[in-house]
Structure formats: structure tokens, C-alpha cells
Amino acid sequence: GAVVSQHPSWVICKSGTSVKIECRSLDFQATTMFWYRQFPKQSLMLMATSNEGSKATYEQGVEKDKFLINHASLTLSTLTVTSAHPEDSSFYICSAREGGYNEQFFGPGTRLTVL
């Protein structure tokens, strides 16, 4: 299957700083990317959907000014957690799809810890 990478795989930051997570589709063009958040022992919670070149669509309850999503190219999407706080600590997973009918591939996730 196709490969989606995420960088970094884990990050620790101080409260109040911003953190950027990159998601790349390595061997296909990701027309749509999805960002999920997963708390321990829970399911994946969709944060936002982004289409290349368009503004992301955020799920209800997700602060778009706090979680900035950019999908500037067909192979790269970024999630920036601005002014991070300890409650933002979580596991963030990106997922990518080429076209509307194709399989959705997942990145390995990024563990964010905010001190």
C-alpha cells in the first residue's frame, strides 16, 4: 500500500510554544488529508479535513485558530498547534487519500507532550 509519513514521531514542548507536525504522502498525490486526535485507549477523533489548495474544514468543537492546518501541495499537509497547553497533549494521526473513491492511508502518528 501507499506510504504516509509524519514528522516528528514525538515532540515535547513547553506550554505556550507552537509545534508543527508534518504529514507527507510519499508515493501518491493526496488530494484530501485528514487530521485525527487520539487520547489513550480511545478511538480516533476527526479534527479536520483538508483539500489541496483549500482551507481546511474543521469539526465542531475544534478551534481552527489553535490547530492551524495547511495543505499547500498534493504531498504535504501540516498541523500547527499554536500556544500549546498541557491539555493539547495527545497522539495526532494524519491520513491521506487520492481521489474520492480510493483507500485512505494513515501516518504512524505523532505523540505531543506539552509540559
Place this chain on the structure above:
Amino acid sequence: AQTVTQSQPEMSVQEAETVTLSCTYDTSESDYYLFWYKQPPSRQMILVIRQEAYKQQNATENRFSVNFQKAAKSFSLKISDSQLGDAAMYFCAYRIYSGNTPLVFGKGTRLSVIA
């Protein structure tokens, strides 16, 4: 709104035995996909099996098969000849057939395999 329900938070199975994980969903759509994903301790999401709603034949992938009952909106996963490596979280997921729609996940079932 579409919802996916997994009523078994935890299941266990003896090695080499068979186990069935349950999933029900609610939708008013007629064309959609159903999926089972596996999330091992590494937390990488792995596609186990996919079913298109228009197909009457149940999908099968080696030791994994599904029982898709469209009228009952049920989509169970059967794992035969269970192996230690099958131990993981299993998520049932749904998405509309077309468009840039995201996956909707159930809460997951944690499967333990007993040697």
C-alpha cells in the same frame, strides 16, 4: 449523522481459535464502504478488510472475513486461527462511497490473544 457502534470494549481468544468482533452502524445512505482497521501497540493504523455496500458477497482476506448484513446494518469481523500477532485494538469504520468524506470510527474493541 452516521454512527458506528462497537459494543464489545474487550475480547479475548485462545491462540488458534476463532473470534468474532461486532459492529453496527447507522446511515441513511445506500452507497458506502465499511472497514475494519487494526491498531497494534505501535499505534500504526492497518487496514484489515474492506466491504463495499453494493457487494452482496462478504469480503475475505486470508484468516479475516466479515459477515455483512446490510438490512440489519451489521458488519462483524471473524478472525480464524487467531495468532499472537492479532492482539490489538480493532476499529470498525464507515464512510460514504464518494466525495472527500472522512472515515467515521467506532470506539474500538481491544482483542487479547491467549497463548
